[in-house]
Amino acid sequence: MPTEPTPAIGEARAALAARLREIRVDADMSAIELARRAGWPRSKVSKIEHARQTPTADDIRVWCRLIGADDQAADLIATRHAVEGMWVELRRLQRTGLRRFQDSFVPLWERTRQFRIYEAGVVPGLFQTPAYAKARMRRIIEFSGIPDDLEHAVQARMDRQRVVYAGGHTFAAVLEENVLHARIGDTDMMAAQLAHLISVAVLPNVSLGIIPRDIDRIMWASPGFWIYDDARVIVETPSAQLTITQPREVAVYARWFAELSSMAVVGQPARRIITDAIGALDG
Numbered sequence: 029m030p031t032e033p034t035p036a037i038g039e040a041r042a043a044l045a046a047r048l049r050e051i052r053v054d055a056d057m058s059a060i061e062l063a064r065r066a067g068w069p070r071s072k073v074s075k076i077e078h079a080r081q082t083p084t085a086d087d088i089r090v091w092c093r094l095i096g097a098d099d100q101a102a103d104l105i106a107t108r109h110a111v112e113g114m115w116v117e118l119r120r121l122q123r124t125g126l127r128r129f130q131d132s133f134v135p136l137w138e139r140t141r142q143f144r145i146y147e148a149g150v151v152p153g154l155f156q157t158p159a160y161a162k163a164r165m166r167r168i169i170e171f172s173g174i175p176d177d178l179e180h181a182v183q184a185r186m187d188r189q190r191v192v193y194a195g196g197h198t199f200a201a202v203l204e205e206n207v208l209h210a211r212i213g214d215t216d217m218m219a220a221q222l223a224h225l226i227s228v229a230v231l232p233n234v235s236l237g238i239i240p241r242d243i244d245r246i247m248w249a250s251p252g253f254w255i256y257d258d259a260r261v262i263v264e265t266p267s268a269q270l271t272i273t274q275p276r277e278v279a280v281y282a283r284w285f286a287e288l289s290s291m292a293v294v295g296q297p298a299r300r301i302i303t304d305a306i307g308a309l310d311g
Contacts, residue, residue: 038079040111040274045079047104048091052077055095065094083108122174126165126181130188136256137191144255144285145201149210151221152201152252153185154192155228155236160221161185163213192231199234202285202292204249205241208305215309222306226299237292238301247287255281 052062052073059073066072075081083091085105092101122129145152151160162182169176191197208225211218229236253263261272261281272278293301 040107040277041079041082044083044104044107044111045077047107048083048088049077051092051097051100052095055097057095062091062094066090082111085109122172125175125177126169127177127184130181130184134188136260137188140191140256141197142255142257143197143199143201144282145199145252146203146250146254146285146288147201147207147252148204148249149207149252150212151203151207151225152254154189154199155201155225156185157217157221157224158182158186159213159217163217167212192228192234195233197233200237200285200289201235202237202239202288204239205301205305208238208302209308219306219309222302226302229299229302235294236298237289237294238298239288239292240301243291246291247284250284253281253285255285258282 052059059077060070062068063070063073072081076083076087085108088104088108089101092098092104143154145154150164153161156164162178165181165185166178168174169178192199208222225236228234251263251265253261255261255278258275258278259273261270261278263270263272272281292298
């Protein structure tokens with residue numbers, strides 16, 4: 029069985045396999061008979077039903093036609109496409125540089141009404157200053173060996189931030205306190221970034237929570253994730269981007285975000301933690 033990059037993808041593949049098996053069993057057709065009618069090796073049906081082989085769209089069409097379930101083919105194929113699209117290599121997304129990658133998010137950001145954001149290591153792109161964004165993107169370009177379009181990419185990120193001020197969008201962000209102390213540039217740049225966080229935190233459509241480093245945790249830290257309304261979750265790792273759209277999986281992340289939020293301080297206590305972090309820069 030192939031190793032999945034995340035449990036969510038493995039579970040999605042298993043769910044598709046289970047649905048295919050279920051409609052075969054409901055049709056009272058054996059796996060051997062289905063394989064025979066389709067002209068497949070006898071082991072193919074078993075591999076598909078045990079998620080050891082991902083069916084092609086044509087496989088699903090044949091499957092449904094032979095067992096009299098043509099009406100389910102379109103939905104099953106859409107599920108298959110969703111599973112295959114969950115995990116996309118960042119290098120492929122970024123192969124023409126970071127600017128186009130930044131611009132690809134614009135339609136999603138513009139139609140999203142509610143953003144829920146968790147970050148454990150970096151300031152979210154929505155709240156970055158140009159200098160902070162430049163320092164972070166420069167390192168991504170160097171590490172990944174992608175085309176250097178740094179200035180255009182930074183401008184694209186700044187342009188995307190208009191959604192914060194355009195109206196019609198709300199933002200709930202939860203940051204680990206370590207984000208405030210993770211230096212990616214000189215002290216002046218970091219101080220300006222943290223001061224900008226304070227200014228963003230007082231906007232009426234923004235809730236900024238900080239999880240103190242010394243809190244008794246009820247939920248562990250995780251890779252950062254963004255929830256767009258209740259429709260989509262995006263998680264970035266060093267090598268790939270995971271997109272989750274299945275409602276059950278999105279609900280898990282929503283619960284996770286709620287647990288993380290319950291540990292965070294907001295308002296004046298959060299701003300005080302940020303102010304203390306600014307003071308510690310000269311320490």
